Amino acid sequence: MDQLVSQLLLGLVSGALLVLLALGLNLIFGLLEFINFSHGALYMVGAYVASYLAAATGSIWLALLVVPIVMLLVGAGLERTIIRPMYGRDQVDALLLTFGLTYVLIEGIRMIAGSGGRRVRAPELLDFQVPLGIGRPIPAYLLFVVLVVALVVGGLWLFLQRTDVGLVVRAGIRDHVMIRALGVRFDRYRTLVFAIGVAVAGIAGVLTGPITGVYPEMGADILILAFVVVVVGGMGSFWGAVAAGLLIGVLVSLTTLYASVYAGIVPFVLMILVMTFRPRGLLGAT
Amino acid sequence: MSAVPREGSAPPRTALLELQDVQAYYGLAHVLQGVSLGVRPGELVALLGRNGAGKTTTVKSIMGMVSVRGGSVRCDGRDVVGLPAEDVAQFGIGYVPEDRRMFPGLSVRENFRLAAIGARLPRGEQQDAQRRALEVFPQLEAHLDRDASRLSGGQQQMVAVGRALIGGRRLLLVDEITQGLAPNIAADLGRTLRHVADEGLGVLLVEQNSQMALELADQVYVIDQGVIVHSGDARELRADQSWMEQYLQL
Amino acid sequence: MRVTAALVASAALLVSACGGTVAGGGGGGGGASDEPLRVGVITGLTGAYVQLGEEQRAGAELAVQALDGMAGDRPIELIVRDDQLKPDVALREAQALVQEEQVDFLTGCVSAATTLAVNQIASQAGVPYLGTCQTEQLNRPPNYDPEVTYHLAPTPSQAIKAGSPFICGQLGQRVFLLMPDYAFGHEQETAYKNAIPQQSGCSVVGTAYFPLGTTDFNPYIPTIEGSGADALVFGGAGRDQVSFLRQAEQFGLTDRIRTFISIEDLTFDEELGFDLIDGTWAMAAFYWNVDDPGVQEYVEAFRTEYGRPPGGYGVYLWNALHLIAQGVEEGADSPEAFSEFMSGREVSLAQGEMTVRECDHQALAPVYILEGLSAEEAADRGGDPQFGLRAVVETVPGTEEYAPTCEEVQTEFQRAG
Numbered sequence: 002m003d004q005l006v007s008q009l010l011l012g013l014v015s016g017a018l019l020v021l022l023a024l025g026l027n028l029i030f031g032l033l034e035f036i037n038f039s040h041g042a043l044y045m046v047g048a049y050v051a052s053y054l055a056a057a058t059g060s061i062w063l064a065l066l067v068v069p070i071v072m073l074l075v076g077a078g079l080e081r082t083i084i085r086p087m088y089g090r091d092q093v094d095a096l097l098l099t100f101g102l103t104y105v106l107i108e109g110i111r112m113i114a115g116s117g118g119r120r121v122r123a124p125e126l127l128d129f130q131v132p133l134g135i136g137r138p139i140p141a142y143l144l145f146v147v148l149v150v151a152l153v154v155g156g157l158w159l160f161l162q163r164t165d166v167g168l169v170v171r172a173g174i175r176d177h178v179m180i181r182a183l184g185v186r187f188d189r190y191r192t193l194v195f196a197i198g199v200a201v202a203g204i205a206g207v208l209t210g211p212i213t214g215v216y217p218e219m220g221a222d223i224l225i226l227a228f229v230v231v232v233v234g235g236m237g238s239f240w241g242a243v244a245a246g247l248l249i250g251v252l253v254s255l256t257t258l259y260a261s262v263y264a265g266i267v268p269f270v271l272m273i274l275v276m277t278f279r280p281r282g283l284l285g286a287t
Numbered sequence: 288m289s290a291v292p293r294e295g296s297a298p299p300r301t302a303l304l305e306l307q308d309v310q311a312y313y314g315l316a317h318v319l320q321g322v323s324l325g326v327r328p329g330e331l332v333a334l335l336g337r338n339g340a341g342k343t344t345t346v347k348s349i350m351g352m353v354s355v356r357g358g359s360v361r362c363d364g365r366d367v368v369g370l371p372a373e374d375v376a377q378f379g380i381g382y383v384p385e386d387r388r389m390f391p392g393l394s395v396r397e398n399f400r401l402a403a404i405g406a407r408l409p410r411g412e413q414q415d416a417q418r419r420a421l422e423v424f425p426q427l428e429a430h431l432d433r434d435a436s437r438l439s440g441g442q443q444q445m446v447a448v449g450r451a452l453i454g455g456r457r458l459l460l461v462d463e464i465t466q467g468l469a470p471n472i473a474a475d476l477g478r479t480l481r482h483v484a485d486e487g488l489g490v491l492l493v494e495q496n497s498q499m500a501l502e503l504a505d506q507v508y509v510i511d512q513g514v515i516v517h518s519g520d521a522r523e524l525r526a527d528q529s530w531m532e533q534y535l536q537l
Numbered sequence: 538m539r540v541t542a543a544l545v546a547s548a549a550l551l552v553s554a555c556g557g558t559v560a561g562g563g564g565g566g567g568g569a570s571d572e573p574l575r576v577g578v579i580t581g582l583t584g585a586y587v588q589l590g591e592e593q594r595a596g597a598e599l600a601v602q603a604l605d606g607m608a609g610d611r612p613i614e615l616i617v618r619d620d621q622l623k624p625d626v627a628l629r630e631a632q633a634l635v636q637e638e639q640v641d642f643l644t645g646c647v648s649a650a651t652t653l654a655v656n657q658i659a660s661q662a663g664v665p666y667l668g669t670c671q672t673e674q675l676n677r678p679p680n681y682d683p684e685v686t687y688h689l690a691p692t693p694s695q696a697i698k699a700g701s702p703f704i705c706g707q708l709g710q711r712v713f714l715l716m717p718d719y720a721f722g723h724e725q726e727t728a729y730k731n732a733i734p735q736q737s738g739c740s741v742v743g744t745a746y747f748p749l750g751t752t753d754f755n756p757y758i759p760t761i762e763g764s765g766a767d768a769l770v771f772g773g774a775g776r777d778q779v780s781f782l783r784q785a786e787q788f789g790l791t792d793r794i795r796t797f798i799s800i801e802d803l804t805f806d807e808e809l810g811f812d813l814i815d816g817t818w819a820m821a822a823f824y825w826n827v828d829d830p831g832v833q834e835y836v837e838a839f840r841t842e843y844g845r846p847p848g849g850y851g852v853y854l855w856n857a858l859h860l861i862a863q864g865v866e867e868g869a870d871s872p873e874a875f876s877e878f879m880s881g882r883e884v885s886l887a888q889g890e891m892t893v894r895e896c897d898h899q900a901l902a903p904v905y906i907l908e909g910l911s912a913e914e915a916a917d918r919g920g921d922p923q924f925g926l927r928a929v930v931e932t933v934p935g936t937e938e939y940a941p942t943c944e945e946v947q948t949e950f951q952r953a954g
Contacts, residue, residue: 182406
């Protein structure tokens with residue numbers, strides 16, 4: 002029983018980081034209508050920026066504040082320069098463009114920082130284990146990650162629900178032609194949403210650093226899982242991405258206990274099942 | 288054929304909206320082949336025509352939603368061809384699209400707020416904008432926090448018109464408003480539009496329900512195969528309805 | 538993708554050009570005996586193991602330098618090609634090396650999948666191939682061709698047989714295996730499940746697999762702990778190792794369950810750093826601070842050129858080039874003569890004392906058991922403050938004891954017909 006609880010909790014932790022990546026991906030897909038293939042590479046860039054900041058300041062605290070801002074600017078810059086010309090063209094063009102961007106970013110980082118990884122430490126303050134009363138103790142840093150993810154998810158949700166920008170984004174996801182006809186300057190919101198998506202990926206990068214280290218290809222594998230989360234949760238569905246991320250985390254964790262050989266394919270099996278029986282995703286709009 | 292406007296016989300200078308010889312395309316299809324019409328303040332203009340005649344395309348060509356490759360669309364005398372929809376809207380134009388286009392998940396209140404954002408009203412004036420819409424459609428007061436896309440067809444249409452009125456302080460473009468509505472609800476909406484025009488707005492009403500439109504309108508244009516084939520004063524056209532058979536095959 | 542292909546192609550061109558410059562000055566006028574000796578190196582210069590591939594190239598180039606560019610009277614010419622870790626690319630490149638470049642020898646490889654492809658071409662063309670990946674399959678039927686196939690790296694089972702007495706004797710009797718979910722991981726699992734129960738009182742209490750490139754090892758922690766293991770063998774390499782040890786440390790797993798790394802490499806050690814490596818054990822076929830003149834000759838050459846000690850993959854190429862050069866110098870420049878030269882050959886090169894045994898051309902070299910050090914320990918022992926991350930605690934000599942016996946190999950060959 003204790004072991005099952007531990008597997009479950011750690012599954013939630015694993016799912017939490019997936020949720021962050023999936024949410025950004027989902028938001029960008031929803032409003033900008035293309036799949037941002039470079040999302041994983043931008044997550045990696047965020048992690049690298051954090052690794053340098055952490056090296057300079059001794060911990061990731063500052064990075065947690067600075068990286069989202071840096072990535073917001075990076076995202077806005079990318080959208081204004083190379084992504085904007087893709088609108089109105091076939092979606093495949095934007096996909097290919099961001100595919101190319103991925104490799105440019107990875108190779109760029111390799112040139113700057115080398116092919117090897119960089120070490121990032123969890124803050125010393127969080128270097129202990131928290132006994133939860135049930136199951137094994139959990140490293141404080143992982144609980145901190147879950148907390149930050151919860152804050153970001155909650156903040157993003159409030160932002161989408163309460164602000165004018167959020168309103169435009171929610172409406173634009175449904176029908177961006179109509180919001181333009183109402184007079185909304187859609188271009189600005191597109192820039193903003195892309196930037197926010199990238200910033201959230203950056204936060205995920207900062208948080209991941211102390212868990213896996215930072216290395217050029219770190220975005221590749223997790224991006225595929227984030228795609229799966231988006232599909233399983235339902236394209237464009239906020240809580241769908243959250244639920245699917247956590248669900249996949251837990252399923253993988255439980256499979257690890259009983260039949261680890263299959264743990265890797267669990268997300269994909271789930272995706273096939275969802276696409277077959279519920280093509281719009283678990284919480285997707287109908 | 289005297290009713291077809293001759294080249295250069297422009298509507299009066301005071302026109303809010305003036306289309307001249309508009310040529311519009313969907314891809315390679317040449318949909319509008321020279322449409323000219325005008326709307327003045329306080330005037331309700333009906334654009335009639337069969338399915339596929341080019342009515343909706345005419346409205347979309349005003350909003351910059353189809354590619355106009357010839358002629359001009361003037362708002363307040365300024366050519367808006369090539370401007371994106373969000374800039375055209377800034378001339379005080381409200382657009383009520385065909386099939387209403389509610390945003391699923393957005394409440395009535397949010398629809399109005401969105402329109403206020405689109406009209407670039409300062410935050411403080413968003414409430415006033417909503418109040419104006421509710422003055423026109425007091426029935427919506429009770430449904431302000433409901434998902435607008437789940438309201439009845441008539442209520443949705445009210446939201447669509449109310450929304451358009453927030454930004455459309457000068458001109459409303461109304462596309463097929465009565466489609467799928469019960470006759471009494473359609474008539475109510477029609478009366479509202481007439482009322483709005485009487486208050487001083489220009490209204491361009493695209494309708495399949497020619498009879499109703501004819502009764503509401505000041506001015507009527509008939510479009511067929513992308514060309515205005517008939518036009519005139521609504522009162523005169525009401526008197527002699529033989530043209531209806533000819534152009535609308537009714 | 539076309540751009541990638543073009544880049545790879547131009548990189549390959551550059552690489553072969555560089556290879557050319559390594560060629561020794563060599564003596565003047567004609568005669569078959571001082572014709573250049575052309576050695577084709579196929580390794581992964583792009584893809585996941587790019588560092589390992591680069592190191593193999595370095596190992597080969599340094600060997601050529603150390604040999605003054607000569608194999609007897611013949612100047613050595615290296616032609617290096619990238620297999621991108623893909624069997625089809627390896628096949629194509631090996632074909633090109635054999636047909637267009639007319640190489641006399643083939644060597645190199647960092648991934649087991651490509652080594653079989655190269656071996657196939659080598660066998661068809663009758664060009665000796667000195668394989669350098671740790672695989673069980675190269676010198677077993679149906680791949681083994683006694684005319685051309687040699688295997689310089691240890692097979693996983695060889696290393697594991699050598700390492701298991703230490704695991705059971707020093708670390709713990711209840712062993713959990715955490716293995717990467719691909720051929721190499723499954724080969725390791727089989728070998729450990731054979732070797733560990735042979736140690737008295739020792740058993741495998743659980744096995745889990747993780748997909749290659751796993752970044753998230755969190756779910757594995759309670760699985761391992763729940764098994765009741767007191768020792769853990771981690772079979773992943775490279776990035777997986779870094780991710781795993783980092784997370785294991787966060788959970789305090791390595792403090793409670795003694796952790797043994799099946800595959801060690803300095804590149805990743807460096808990234809792990811002293812604090813993650815401290816308190817773990819590992820085994821390797823090569824470690825840079827092994828006290829042996831042959832090892833140190835290579836380490837010095839590498840350090841002079843690159844300012845740091847080598848990892849564990851270049852050594853096979855260094856050895857391969859030395860063996861080739863020595864063979865050619867002794868007149869073994871035909872495949873038959875080389876086979877004769879190699880069979881039963883005892884040399885002392887950069888892995889220490891090594892024998893290439895006759896029955897399957899498998900190199901039998903020592904396996905080093907390494908202890909991870911803390912920065913203070915390393916300093917106390919006068920070790921290298923940056924690279925002295927591990928120290929040898931035991932050297933298991935390369936003998937038949939740890940490989941399948943030639944008899945077993947013969948039975949296998951006969952069974953395969």
